Amino acid sequence: MNRSRTRAAHGVTGSPAPSPGVVPWLVALDIDGTLVTYDEVLSDAARDAVADVRAAGHHVVLASGRSLISMTPLAAELKIDEGWIVASNGAVVARLDPAAQEGYVLEHVETFDPEPALRLLREHLPEARYAVEDVGIGFRLTEHFPDGELQGKHEIVDFEELWAGDVTRVVVRAPGRTSADFHRLAEAVGLEDVTYAVGWSAWMDIAPMGVTKASALERVRGELGVPAERTIAVGDGANDIDMLRWAARGVAMGHASEPVRSAADEVTAGIEGDGVVAVLRSVLDSRPHG
Structure with a gap:
């Protein structure tokens, strides 16, 4: 929503x-x-x-x-x-x-509730790093991303804490994967009620629908x-x-x-x-x- x-x-x-x-x-x-x-x-x-x-x-x-x-x-x-x-x-x-x-x-x-998308992606990408944005502050992350990729304050949290509140964006990063892998995954799992974009690296941004x-x-x-x-x-x-x-x-x-x-x-x-x-x-x- x-x-x-x-x-x-x-x-x-x-x-x-x-x-x-x-x-x-x-x-x-x-x-x-x-x-x-x-x-x-x-x-x-x-x-x-x-x-x-x-x-x-x-x-x-x-x-x-x-x-x-x-x-x-x-x-x-x-x-x-x-x-x-x-x-x-x-x-x-x-x-x-x-x-x-x-x-x-x-x-x-x-903003949107990131829980459904996060749970679905975690089933298929358990090794990925996940982050949600806190506007004007930084990110809450499951683990650190490669240096320089995310700016601001970084707070490492448990996976379930990522949906403690509505967020503007979810970032998914899997350094061992490719952008093609991400495209195939997004099509396979059928992400609903969100808008997603795959970056040039193994990176996916998830935003509110539309x-x-x-x-x-x-x-x-x-x-x-x-x-x-x-x-x-x-x-x-x-x-x-x-x-x-x-x-x-x-x-x-x-x-x-x-x-x-x-x-x-x-x-x-x-x-x-x-x-x-x-x-x-x-x-x-x-x-x-x-």
Whole structure:
């Protein structure tokens, strides 16, 4: 069962006003494998392109499977201190606000009871590591994940304590398995009443039913008043497919898998070629795309 809570938005766009007659774009950017490399490197070209798009009055919205607390440092590096963030694959929508105690305000949070999915997966993956997210704090885990994969405070708990309350996200990690194994497992066990996405490694994110980056971005689009035809999304993972289909212009990174590329309207260069930069620059110079 999904449970959500929403705060009233305050009309903060996080970008300078556009020139008269210019309708802003909403540019949704995945992080890992799109904006930064898998080694956490943000290129100068990408940093500058984001700054230039925002300076022109457009809305750059970071949209990631990452937790909120692992996204805010990147936002700070990009000098984004006002605007919107979509975290936890859409379960968390936050508005950056330098006046807020934590630097952000939670505007919408979707939660669910993780017990059924956890019990089912544990039957088939007893060796996996399981975690649930505590928004703005960190994770409760059955055992530690590989270094650097989860940020914030980590509390090791018994498996049954993972469903002590409703959560925004469940993370399943089985280093000895492959992403293909996870896809086969998800299809075989028939996960119900949840939305799941399999990462590039042996990693699965489980969110409330119907909650994706796309559902959260549609909420942000409504708050910003951006026309649906002025939306762009760039991503490279399976959890980006709905987002790419949602956007008027969905762009897949060149290294993305075929299902991701098929969901997009166009394909840019891969992460090593800074493909996101070409997309951002096209927002500014109105080059034809596709």
